[in-house]
Amino acid sequence: MTGEWFETRRGAGRRLCRVAAALALTAAIGLAGSHSATAQSQTLTINTDRSGAGQKAAMTKIASEFEAKNPGVKVAINFSDVESYKTSIRNFLVTTPPDVAFWFTGARMRTFTKRNLFEDLTGFFSEQKLDEPMKPFLAAVSDGDKRMMMPTNFTTWGFYYNKELFKKAGVEPPKTWADLMAAAAKLKAAGLIPFTIGTRDLWANDLWFDYLDLRENGLDFHMRLMDGKESYTDPRVKKVFSLWAEPVTKGYFLENASSYGWQEAIPLLSQGRAAMYLLGPYVLTSLPAELHDKIGFFPFPTVNPAVPNYEELSVNGVAIPSGAKNKALARQFLAFLAQPDNIAAFAKAGAVLPARTDVMLDDPFSASQVELAKAAKGSSQFYDRDTDPEMAQIGMKGFQEFLANPDRSEAILQRLEAARARIFK
Template sequence: MKTFTKRGLFDDMSGFFAENNLTDVMKPWLPAVSEGDKQYMMPTNFTTWGFFYNKQVFEKVGVAPPATWDELMAAAAKIKAAGVTPFTIGTRDLWANALWFDYLDMRMNGLDFHMQLMDGKASYTDPRVKAVFAKWGEPIGKGYFLDNASSYGWQEAIPFLAQGKAAMYLLGPYVLTSLPAEVHGNIGFFPFPVIDPSVPKAEEISVNGVTIPSGAKNKPLARSFLAFLAQPDNLKAFALGGAVLPARTDVDVSGDAFAQSQMALAKNAQGSAQFYDRDTDPEMAQVGMKGFQEFLANPKRSDAVLDRLEAARQRIFK
């Protein structure tokens, strides 16, 4: 959002929330659409992220949803030994792989350091970032990821999970919206496991919203439409139709078990990030995500990748 607001391309919507009694019910998401004391978007929904897994594969292999990194690696070893790929992933769409970096960094180094890195205030050659790559390199080196991941888009990697050829996919609810309803019962979910118990458990929670361009020709009608969309039943229908959660605290999602679990994940989070390509400068995000793609394909290139990311950070955030 800031990429556009600093160029004056989004309309100031600050008075909209009070006028439509939205300030309190949208309070948790207003910081994500604010710059200083002004709001430039209306939050519509939010997305949580974590591991989607094939229940039949887990049951057949004899593993349970892991709560710690060691348990995750132990489960992956058993799954690999059973002839199933532990982690499916499609990195042709660069963003999908960034989720691994975000979670590993937050679980090992904490949210504050992660956001310093996103803001260009910390170095990619910092020992803490190198430790993240070392930890990430463990499952890569053991062959736990889908072969030739860069050949697949994020959606093209989902059938491996649904067909039981892979056991887990670190992604968002798009896993469910990309599969037929009759398959959903075999797909479970668990949050990214704990690595260091002393590090507060932050989650990746991406807020989506709608804005009015500063050059729009009919701003009053645009605001009327957003006031309509913001009504509880409308926002709920809009969000749940995409397997995401409505950005209102007063919307009842008790009839949707998956939505309930995701709302609980968000409420219990000890802080949150948006997503790598949302949290950092867009140019930095492209360099970083290309580096992550290269690292997954060849983990021995970790130092070269991090050196390149650091050079980009120094140039972009100077």
């Protein structure tokens, strides 16, 4: 009995071993399959401040199409409002970097590239044949001889004007600074506000300083000033303030401009109370479509005939953080986003222009703005993008004060110079 029991147990033991072995093999195959699936699947994480309804929808669609073309890839997009993003990006680039991060270009970009927080994308442009179509925007994404971001869209700036008011006052779009001042005088005499503006949002006033400096002193001097290499008490900067003082002291600007946000000043243009607004295409997108035909556009006029007409082209872009986990996949996504149809859809959804000169949107305004960009002898971006962020904040407050109290120009420039000497030491 003992022998039969032993043999029975031994047979059962063998069967159990075979079952255990089979189970182990099945588990191993399943685990291997799981590892294989994990190896094939990747999550591309994108952080972006382009969270307006239009661009959010466009980016979601582009991401979905990218997933469809890359089986096993999941795109996770973290949308944030612009102001929150300005704070959070300083942290997440260091602590939890995504694979792709949208950001401003110029000095804002270099704040991070000097800390080696963005990948060098120089080779990417030649690989994707983007050097020529993105040529006007490459300076904005460059740090020295390295390209650190891919431009996605740009904004041009100039004067938006009420065509009917110009016609009634017998005014043509000005070509020179003298023409602009003469037009403003006629418009004011007709009981109109020549220039509407809202400076409660400090940045809206930057354009007057930037354009006058570019048109009077040229791009090289302007950028040296932005880089802290020229003085705010230099006679050339004082000349800019002297030019600017003419329309201010003659009452050509909207009174109490600091009480208005930039958008709040736009309706005065369509209501026939104000004639011009030095701003970007947001003027049109902030007005009902049926009013668009009533609004015209002309570039900032020539100030010094000896100085070429440099333009302001504000460029937004996208970067791959140095700490990204999926850099190769991120490059694939940037290449996908750069495709003409995708970059056009993304720009159009945000009421901006695609950062490719070979891509046109289906409206005449876009075509004229691309031509403006192509014709520019050179370009800066915008005061708060071209200079140090702290300097920008101090400078913008000074510009706001000047518009309200032009007699304080000397004190304002002294204050800006003290800030420059401290910040750029």
